[in-house]
Amino acid sequence: MTGTDIILSLKGIAKSFGDKAALKRVDLDVRRGEVHVICGENGAGKSTLMNILVGIHAPSAGEIVLDGRAVRIPDPIAASALGIGMVHQHFTLVPSMTVAENLFLGRQPRRFGIFSDRREMVSRAQELIRRYNFGLDANARVAQLSVGQRQRVEILKALAFDAELLILDEPTAVLTPPEVDELLEVIDGLRARGRTILFITHKLREVKSVSDRVTVIRHGESISTHRTADVSEADIARDMVGRDVFLVGRKGGGAARSFGAPVLRLDRVSMANPHGRLLLDHVSLDVRAGEVLGIAGVDGNGQTELSEAIAGLMDIQAGSIRLAGRDVTRASAAERQASGLGFVPEDRLDRGLSVTMSVAENIAATNYSRAGILRHGFVSRARLDAFAAEKIREFDVRGAQPSTPVGWLSGGNMQKVVIARELQRDPALLVICQPTRGLDIGASEFVYERILAAADRGRAVLLISSELSEIFALSDRIGVMYSGRLMRVLERAEADEATVGYLMNGGEERAA
Incomplete structure (x- = not known):
């Protein structure tokens, strides 16, 4: 592996809120074009870490290296300019607007620098939908879409800003089982197109289904990073919890x-x-x-x-x-x-x-x-x-x-x-x-x-x-x-x- 294989490197990232340490020390390397899962229990620090990457929080200590150079990410606008996009657990769409209007909200194409160019906006939205094979109607109102379709709109919003590194924070939390399977197919398609994805989850089936590598965070510290193919669900669960985990079930029917x-x-x-x-x-x-x-x-x-x-x-x-x-x-x-x-x-x-x-x-x-x-x-x-x-x-x-x-x-x-x-x-x-x-x-x-x-x-x-x-x-x-x-x-x-x-x-x- 060469240095150019690493799109993102986190070195000793820590974050405290008052006297509470949300992150103690996280070290992480993410390779270009991979799906890298970050998993851990609730409160392990996963969302805090991702919020640092998109400029919502500033780290208390540590260094962020993106494409080989140390960077500061003071706010979400800076994160977007650096090619980092995030799809949050809770959607940020405007239900009364169309898919195209949501994709280009606040940056609509304009004619003569003054007038909104709706035709151009819809054309660009349709091109994004075709490129990623998302099966959406650019003119459909978001209120009429299923939860899974709304999530695709959120992902397209990030891609419309040319995000090279896409962060998905617990993206399956509100999806039905068929929608989860569809999302995993979408992620496979994005990887095939060269996008790098950080996928935050605690669901072990998803870890094994979609990721190339997995990093476990426990109590604010990075515990392990493995090739997903080399570890079992039990191994990942043990790293997450710090002990063997046995999900009990009914015996004998x-x-x-x-x-x-x-x-x-x-x-x-x-x-x-x-x-x-x-x-x-x-x-x-x-x-x-x-x-x-x-x-x-x-x-x-x-x-x-x-x-x-x-x-x-x-x-x-x-x-x-x-x-x-x-x-x-x-x-x-x-x-x-x-x-x-x-x-x-x-x-x-x-x-x-x-x-x-x-x-x-x-x-x-x-x-x-x-x-x-x-x-x-x-x-x-x-x-x-x-x-x-x-x-x-x-x-x-x-x-x-x-x-x-x-x-x-x-x-x-x-x-x-x-x-x-x-x-x-x-x-x-x-x-x-x-x-x-x-x-x-x-x-x-x-x-x-x-x-x-x-x-x-x-x-x-x-x-x-x-x-x-x-x-x-x-x-x-x-x-x-x-x-x-x-x-x-x-x-x-x-x-x-x-x-x-x-x-x-x-x-x-x-x-x-």
């Missing part, structure tokens, strides 16, 4: 266990939107005591509506819902909680938390009596803080004190707060949606253990996840949803990915 009576029973539940379109179409299912029933499906096929109908957050128009033997079809959300429902929603910000309240207040929200926080009918601040501190330690909620506003936490740590609150209640039925979205492998291991422990205590668990590996690892039975219908419920022993994938796409007649 549901047939090896006996279950109790149904805790949840849905009978022909239907729900329509205001325009009459069915969101849930005559869904019937049982979840038994001690059982994990997994619901698989591409996002948007009724899983969210199913969970919120059970939780009492959305009204159904037909059918019935029974919880622990009681008809709760018309019961409020609070009444369902009192009947034994625990609910971890898909949207933790909108449905699961109050971001302006503290971590302690969020964790205790439904646990004041159970946790002994009340004294003579009043909240004991000391008991509240002690309870919250215990849960923060138990669930490893990083960067948190009891008084920390929950909105200050990362998405993964917010998820831990919601799960800690609901599991503390030890509900008879736990409805848990996308339980490890945004969590690293160590935290996922912990959550898996807690879900299975609840089932082993005789609790019923309804697990809704877009991660097929999660559904297969944890479930005793697997139901598949498509277009608001429960296509089929399979015993775990008869389920395989081909059959489940077929049902996820609307297939009905194929045998397992």
